[in-house]
Amino acid sequence: MNTSQDVLNHAQQTARPSLSIAVIGAGPAGLSLALQAARALPHAHITVFDARPADKDVSQDPRVLALSLGSVQELQRMGLWDAMLATQQVAAIRQVHVSQQQPTVLWPGQGQPAVHISAAEQGVPQLGAVISYGTLVAPMQASWLSAVAADEARLSMRFGTPVKGVKAVSEGVEIDADIVEHFDLAVIAEGGVFADQPKLSWPEGVSRDYRQKAWIGQVLLADDTPAGVAYERFTPSGPAALLPLPRGSVVPGGPVGPRAALVWCVPSDDDPVAELDDAQRLTVLNTIFPAQVGEIRQMSPLKVFPLGLNAHRRLVSEGALVRIGNAAQTLHPVAGQGFNLGLRDVHELLAALVRASQGTSTDVATALRQFERRRQPDRFTLIAGTDFLARSFTFPAPILATARGLGLGAMQALGPLKRALANTMMFGRR
Template sequence: MKHEHILVCGGGLAGMACALALKKAGFSPRILAPAYKPMVLAAHQYHPRVYALSATSQAFLNELGVWSLMDAARITPVSGMELYGDGDGFVQLDSWQNAQSTLTWIVESGEIERVLHQALQVYSVPWQDDFFDQLTATGIQTKGGVQIPADLIIGADGARSQLRAKAHIEHQARPYKHNGVVAHLDAQLPHQHIAYQWFVGDAVLALLPMPDTDRGPQVSMVWSVQESQANDFMALDRAAQAAHLQSLLGALTQHRLGSLRLRSEPFSFPLTLERSAMIAPKVALIGDAAHRVHPLAGQGLNLGLGDIEELVRVLSTKASYQSVGDSRVLERYRRARVEPIMAMRWVTHGLHQLFSLPGAPIAFARNVGMNMVNKVPFIKRQLIEGAAGRKTGFF
C-alpha cells in the first residue's frame, strides 16, 4: 500500500533526508515545514554547524544519491583521532589500524541540506510551507488552517517537537547544565586530517578538521562547558571573545595546533540527555525529536540517519495488509532502535560522568585506563569500528 499518505513534519536535515528516502523507496511523502532558505555564504565562509559523518551515514547518503552532489572541497575526511585526558591519558586512533582510509567525514549542515533540497525538487516531493498545529482524526491541521490527510505522520521537528507533545509521546529530558559553544578557528599549524578531543574536568573540547581557507588551516571548535562559563563567554564582545579563546585554547591544547584564533561568530546551545517512547498511533519520531545524546561523541546526526534508514526498512518490509501507521509496524521500528540509542546514550553519558568525577584517585585511574587502551590494538580496532558507525563505540 505504497500509495498511502506519509507526512513528514520538519524541513531540516532529518526531515528532508527522511522524505527523500521514503520517495526513493516508492512511498508518497509530503513535507510540512516553513520554506527552505539556504544560508548565503561568502568565499571561505562556512556554515557554523558541522557534523562528523560515520561511514554508515556516508553510505546511506550515497544510496540516496546526494553524497556526490556535495562540493568535495567542503568535505574533510578524518584519517585519525587524538584523545587527551585530564592528566597524561592519551589514545591515538588511525584509520590504517583497521584497514580503512577514512574514519569519518566532517561536513557542514548547510551543505547536506542544500543537496537534499535539490534532490527533493528533482523527485517532486510536495512541500507545504506552513506549521504543524493539531492532530486530527484523518491527519493534521496546520497553523494556516489547512487539513492534510496522513496515514503516518513522522516527527522530524527537532528537540522541542510540537508533534511529540500533541501526540502525548512520553519524553524525558535531563539537562547537563552545560552548554555547547561552537565556532570556526584559524590554526597556525595544519590539522593533517586529525580530529582532536580534550577531556578537562567536566569540560570537553573538540577540534574538528575543516577545509583550508585563504588564511590557512581551519578547525571547527565544539566546546562543552558549564552554563555559567558559556554565558560569561557569550556576553563578551567579539574582541574579548577572541582574546579569551586564544589564551584558553592555547593552555588546554598545549599548542598542539599552534596559535588558534577565532574566525567566525560563536554560537551557544544547552546540552541535554533526552529520550522518548518514539511512537504513538500513526506517529513515529526520528532524530532530535526522538532522542538527544551528549555531543562529545559526535553521534547525534548519525543516530538520526539510522532512525530514518530503519524506519524506511520497516515500512518497506511490512505485510501487504498492514498500513504504514499500523501500531505493530511502528513498534518494530521502535524496538529496532532501542539498542543502538541506549548503547550510545550509555557511552556518551558514562564518559561525561567519568570525567566529571572529582578526586585525584579517580583522575589517575581514568588516565591510566586511556593509556592502557592506547596499547591494545584489538580495543582500538573496536573504537575505530564505532567511529565508522559499524558498531557502538566512543564516536
C-alpha cells in the same frame, strides 16, 4: 488463454498498497527519509512540512556536523555525496585523537595516555567527514524538489507551513497545518536544540540539564598542522573538540590556512570563557589542546548554546506517530554522534516500511514495532554513553582524571577494545 478472472487475481496478488506519509521537518533527517521513501516505496504518497519559507537559502547555514563513515556511505547510496564534495566544503576525518588535559598520576607508561584511531589501521578510506549544515541540506532539498516536480501527484513539499498539531485517529493520524489532513503515518523529524525543546518526564522520557554550555566557532591553525585529524580533549571544565575543516579563513578578509571547527564545553554556573576577550580566549585555547595540534593562530567570533539531554523513551507513540533524529533524542555533543544516530533512525524505519509493504497490504503498526525494537539498543547505548561522559565532569576531579586516563590508556593498548570503539563510532551498534 487468460480469463478476465485470471487477470483480476493476478492484479490483486501484485498490487501494492497506497501509503500516505507525512514528514514534519525538512532538515537532514526529514529530507533523507522523504528522498529514500520516494524511491523505495513507489506507491507511497509523501508530504513534507516545514515552517521555513521556500525562498530561504539554506546553503549558507554554517553550523557544523560530524558525519560517521556509515552516514557518508548512506549519502553515497542516495547519490548526494558527489554534489556535496563538489562544493569543496567537506573535510575527511582520517584520524581521531582523544586525550585529557590533566595528568594521570598512576599511569605507568611513557607520556600521558591517549587513544589514536586512524582510517588506515581500520582499513577504511576515512573514519567520517565534517560538513556544514548548509552544504549537507542544500543538495538534499534540491533533490527532493526535483522529485516533487517529476511526480506531483504523489510527492509534495509544504514550505512555510508550520504543523500546529498531530492527533492520533483511527487508522492513522491527523495533521493540523491550517487545514486538517489525514495520513497513515506521521514522522516527526523536527527536533531543534535542547534550549527550545519542552522538558520530558518519565515515563515519556528523560530530560537532563547538564548546566553546561558549548562555545562554538572556528579556529585557524598553523600551516604545519596535520590535516584530517579530529581532536577530543577532556579538560577540568568539560570536553573540547577540534574538527577538521577545508582550508580557508575564520574571519572576513583574514589569512587563509588550515581550519578547524571548535566545540568548547564549560559549566554554565562558572563559565571561564564568558568574561574573556578574543585575545584571552585564544591564549587559553592554546593551553588546552595537545602539542600535536600546534599553534591556534586565530579564532572566529563564538556563539554559545546550553547543553542537555532530551530523549523520548519510545520512538513510536499513539499508533502511527514516529520520532526520529533530534525529535527523538537530543544529545550532548561530546561524541559528535547526534546526526548519525538520526540517519540510522531513518535507515531502519525505511527498511521496516519496505518489509511491511511486500504484500498486498501495508501493516504500519507491525512495521513500527519492528523499527522501534531494532533501534532501541543502538540509541540507548549512545544516550547512556554520552550522558555518563557529560555528567562525569561533576565528579571529584582527581578521581575522574585518574580513572579516565587509565581508561584511555587501556583502550589504546587493547586492540579488540579499540576496534570495537572505532566500529561503533563509524557505524553505531550493530
